[in-house]
Amino acid sequence: MHVLILGGTTEARRLAELLHGTPGLKLTSSLAGRVATPRLPPGETRVGGFGGAEGLAAWLRDHAVDAVVDATHPFAGTISFNAAQAAATSHVPLLALRRPGWVPVAGDRWHEVASLGEAARALPALGRRVFLTTGRMGLDAFTGLDDLWFLVRSVDAPEPPHPPRMEVLLDRGPFTLDGERELLRHHRIDVLVTKDSGGAATAPKLTAAREARLPVVVVRRPPVPEGVPVLPDPGTAAEWVRHHLGQGPFRGTG
Template sequence: MHVLILGGTTEARRLAELLHGTPGLRPTSSLAGRVASPRLPPGETRVGGFGGAEGLAAWLREHGVDAVVDATHPFAGTISFNAARAAAAAHVPLLALRRPGWVPVEGDRWHEVGSLEEAARALPALGRRVFLTTGRTGLAVFAGSNDLWFLVRSVDAPAPPHPARMEVLLDRGPFTLDHERELLRRHRIDVVVTKDSGGAATAPKLTAAREEGLPVVVVRRPPVPTGVPVVPDPEKAAQWVRGRLDQGAFPVID
């Protein structure tokens, strides 16, 4: 049984680890190739795009894929919708693995927005020294914010266009609470911008911002394509995949 894992996330690597070595199961992990030195999962891997939904559907047929698990980043919306169209065209079952989103707690000063553009428009009323943790893509949206200073954290260096007043911090999570506290204070941050990526690896920044009483602009995640079942963790995704081996069919996800 050939399973394609659309990956690049911690959850995708964990799923590959859970499935690797299972008799009768051949997992292949696909990475977008946007990070220069990705953490490779065990088993077969491929890097790069497929050429849209039609290209992915052709790849599924050519390689005899029996199931697809979309374990991409919650904000990798294009590949998720391409996967839904491709899986339908190739008559291959599809599961989405999405870590739960963050939930505000007492003391949080969240400002939820629907896009990076909305986040950029909200910033001038909230602060002047911005901790921007939305990754290296999308910085062009903030390029015209000349009155603001940005601390940008990403795995790889961003390419222009980007804000004129900007310091880049190349780093990769997970991050500790002490690390995030020190970072906010050292750079005199007064507002944080993040996508609702969920997970524990980068959540300490939210706690640190709450302790400092800082506003946090949170970009809401895009929806999963209609009709695609969703599980919150790699263990449940592995259970779904193994259902094919154990039962000859895919179990229903409640």
Template structure:
């Protein structure tokens, strides 16, 4: 049985590790990475890097490599590849599962402001603060490029490229992050507003606690929906059980 995991996330890597540790005989796992990170953490199993050429290219790859099941374990905001995967799986008649970590939920004391997109987040900022901690990654900074009155601390794994905000400091770092570290970062840079995507998970959640403690507003960009009709699980163990069920039936 050949499994293709569309990965690049912690959940995808943990699923690959889970399958590598207890994989039934004859189970082949291929991990696909988009290639947007210069030095990704490679999962066990076969690894391919780069795009497929849209849904038609992915469907052709599924057929050519006799893929029996496709798992979309990409980032919650990698919307294009998720819809491409749904179209490709349908065309190639390959079962598809989406693995998505649960989103964050506000708690008492949070001052969250929801935004449907990065552009909408940028529109909210002038009324919320002047010193912005921007943790939405290096992609999409063009949405904030017109804001010349705000100062931005941009944290990303790799260095961003233009267009980006004119007043900006870049912090190259990779999670997981600690609560104490996030507290110190907000204090040292005198941050007065945080912008984040609703990525979910524990690795980058301490910034939300630090912002709550400091009484800072947080602009939270809502994640795009999973394509209609695609089953969703919230953790690698559930994805492994889904695969085991399919393998048992096969």
């Protein structure tokens, strides 16, 4: 059995670790190639796009793929919809592995928005010194905010266009609560912008913002394509794969 993991996330690497060495299983992890030095999972890897849904469907056929796990970032909407179309065309089972989203708690001052553009429009009424943690892509949404100062944190350096008043912090999670507290204090941050990526690695910024009573603009994640089963953790996803391999029952809900 050949399983393709559409990866690039912590959950994708963990799933590959759980499945690596399974008898009768060939494992390929696909990375988008947007990070210069990705953390590679065990097993075979490929880097780069497939050429849309048709290209992915052809790759599934040419490489005799028996199942696909979409374990991409919750905001990697294009590849997720391409995967759904390609899997349907190729009659290959598809699972979406998605870490649960964050949930606001007492004391949070969240402003939920549907896009980066909507986040940019909300900012002038919320603060002047922005901690922008949405990654290096999509910064053009904030280019017109000349009166605001941005601290942009990303794994790799962003490319133009981007906000005119900006400092870049190159860093990769997981982050600590003490570190996030100091970052907010040192840079005099008065508003945080984040995507609802979920997970524990980058969640401390939300706690630090809550403690400082800062407003947080949260970009809602796009939906998983209709009809695609969703599981929240690598362990259950590995069980789903082994079930399709004929190596045991599946007791999950995906």
